[in-house]
Amino acid sequence: MSIPLGDPDRRSFLAARQPEGHVPLSAWPRTNKSMPLVELDTEWVRFSTQNHRTKAEQQREAQQRGQDDLFTSDPLGPPAQEVQFLILSGQSKFDELKEDLLARGQKEPAIVTADGVLINGNRRTAALRTLRREGHQQFGYVRCLVLPADATPEEILVLEAELQVARDFREDYSWINEAMMIEELYELSGRDWDRTAQRMHRKAGDVRMQYEKLLLVHQLVNQSQGTRLPIDFTDNESAFEELAKHIRNKPRDEAESVKKSYFLGILSGANYRQLRHLRCEDAETLVERELLGESALEGVLATARSAESATDDSDPLSDFMGEDGSQESVVEDVLSLVVTRRPEAVVQLPDGSAVPMKSVLGSLSGAVNAAAREAEERNREQNTVDAPFQRADKAFRELERIPSLLGKSRAHSAWDEEAFQNEVDRIAKLVEELRETS
Template identity: 25%
Template sequence: MSPVRPPGATENEDLVKTRLAAVGKGGGTPETFRIEWRSEGNRNLPVIDMPVSALYYNPETHRIRAQRAHDPARDAALTADPWTPQSQAYLHDLLMAKPDNPDIQDPDFVALMEDLKNNAQNTAGLITPTGIVVDGNTRCAALREIGQPNIRVAVLPEDWGWGDVNDVELSLQLRKTFRRDYSFINEIIAHAELLAAGRSLDETAAAFRKKRKTIEQGQWALALIDEAIKRSRAALDDGTGVQLRRLDFEGHQESLREIYERYKRVRAQDPDLAQRLREASLAALLVDAAKTDIRSIWLVEDFDEKYLKPKLTTELKVAPATSEPAGVSIPGLSITMDAEDSKIKEARATTDKLLRAKARSASAAKLSPAETARNSALIAEADKAIRESLRQANRDVRQAQRKMAAPEKLDEATDALRACIDDIAKARAQNVLDNEALDDALMGLRDTLTRLGRTAARGVRGEPGPGLSWLLLATMD
């Protein structure tokens, strides 16, 4: 949190006092804004009008926490002094942008501007007495974009602190009265902050009105993302260091949930296999494979060895690192990402190669022409190998499912017939059985079983099995 006061803090404090006093002297019932304030519970704060141009975006808002890393130079300047025009302009740009691609304006932001034009501001924002926006940063940006000079805001008590700003912002987010949800990455970061502050999984889940399982999934995903970021660190030809950012994983929520669920199940039976398939899944995620394709990695036998490895080029079949990383424990969870055996090391080495290539690709403007060509070729090779192996795995999964479809349906029919036996017995005991209807149904069953026997017997070489032999005998005319 920044301890530095904004340059216009004194002027804002004076203006806030004047307008709060005017509200207190005015007739009628003033508009108020309710917040949860420290241990005392709810507090209603009066609402005033403030000039949009006098306010400052909160550099610590969870709304764009991950997106700040989009431009490292501007983020460094923002960290050094969040109140300069340049730093505030960066925050303004991020508030308008898509969470998964800050270079593009978010359609939801455009819709917010249209709504404010047509319907004005429906819900008040919240600021500190010094003019820092606690709640309503996006609305403030939208009002500036449409040329609206004022914004309705409540004001925190004079004894506010940065801890209060963080707590109040999260509590307001949890009310679900906001216009936009936090993005996936920013929400799991907020969960992590509560856990780090000593909240339990159950308490965090209750605070965010989520299931405990959802919090676990998110924290596992965040641990995987942060591990991937560390592994993506690479040096460019000019000596510049680059790495992936958390925001690069926006949009992969469903795929990460799929990986978590599969990993947890397989790990209970075979931890080493779970690690290998996690690596293959991460590689597939890096080339934007669909969630259903990633699922196939876990539904075939030895995906990495039988499907992916034979399709990798020499460039991607790199030797594993000599150092063996220790297992990674996830705070608050019982799951640990284990250290790996030789096959896992090979899988990690290939994924690391792709991670570093993706990090270089994210810094394309810094690459030399030769470096761009090498990096693009590597990503293209990985993309081709992964997608071809996924197509083959998908095909084999579908074939296996077709093989199992008929037996599974017969099992379901057998269960239904067992239930039918009980129903017949109960109906006879109560003397309510319709014998004619039962006889008609049995004739239909006989015809169906006869057709089933003929179909099942086609293409069978040699003696049929005992089940088919019984069926043919039972339906013989």
């Protein structure tokens, strides 16, 4: 995490401000937690473009505007700052925040670097700036605590992690943005999960799960060749969590089979609760069978396969590897086609016609759901077969404990041997009935 520095004049200007006093900042990692409190013009302060609460949204804005370096070439310049302002003011509950500020004013100071870059209080400052532009001149200034001039990027990231667990009117982090923060903290913590968890005030298993979910998202985004962004999968958290948990300790073949099936289901909008039934080693086979059996997808499958063949032909390793070097996979071919096209795109078919991507996604969703239902039915049948064995095993383990308990029980004055023998007879009778059941 690198915090962009402003020009020297900004730092000099802020250093020359006469503080109203000093306020302790308990979340600051150093021993000296006393920070100067100053008032700054809401138009003068700069929004942090490194704020993890808006990281995924920034990626989307940069892509939509065709400016990959929008927030990196000049993060404190007018273009980046105005877009960041639009992102902040477009978040949910922003109007409620404005109403709260109108009613109560600013109760908690924001936090800025020595260059006047907001580390905490970005949304509140955006709301104050909006109110001022709407004619409420009393909101022209924001009260801020100023961090030391030598604050490091790691200290600032740790501070953000400390502050993000607080409540107030702060917008909750999306799971994608929170996972991105964890990813960065994990690297800064020397890839130590315990240290990362301590900084996030979470259990190590929780932060690791967020990280593993994000790794799966990264895989899909990388496969999309720039078509998809992490923010596109904000609503799919449960599916990614189930997938991450399932494949964590599975053999590679099974993990890949389930992962590809899940990815295709997520992209096509398959029913989430049905999708979980595809957590089985032959998930890809089940999905492939449904894809091949769906007549509406015949042209799409041909397009997907031809696109994959073209890729293979251009691969300099394909001749060296030979036919055995790659294994055809219908699911993988279709996944490669779908992930690189937006829902509003069209798919060109081999016969020269075209089909809307939304129509393709509908057919794919139906195929994945059908495969999941087949897996569910099979699991139900298997459970029916296994249930008597599971119950018998459970009963046996309970009965197996009885001999070790009898010594103490029989030595007790309240022990009833006749009642116990009656229970033994009941067990023997039940066993006999089980033997006779055909």
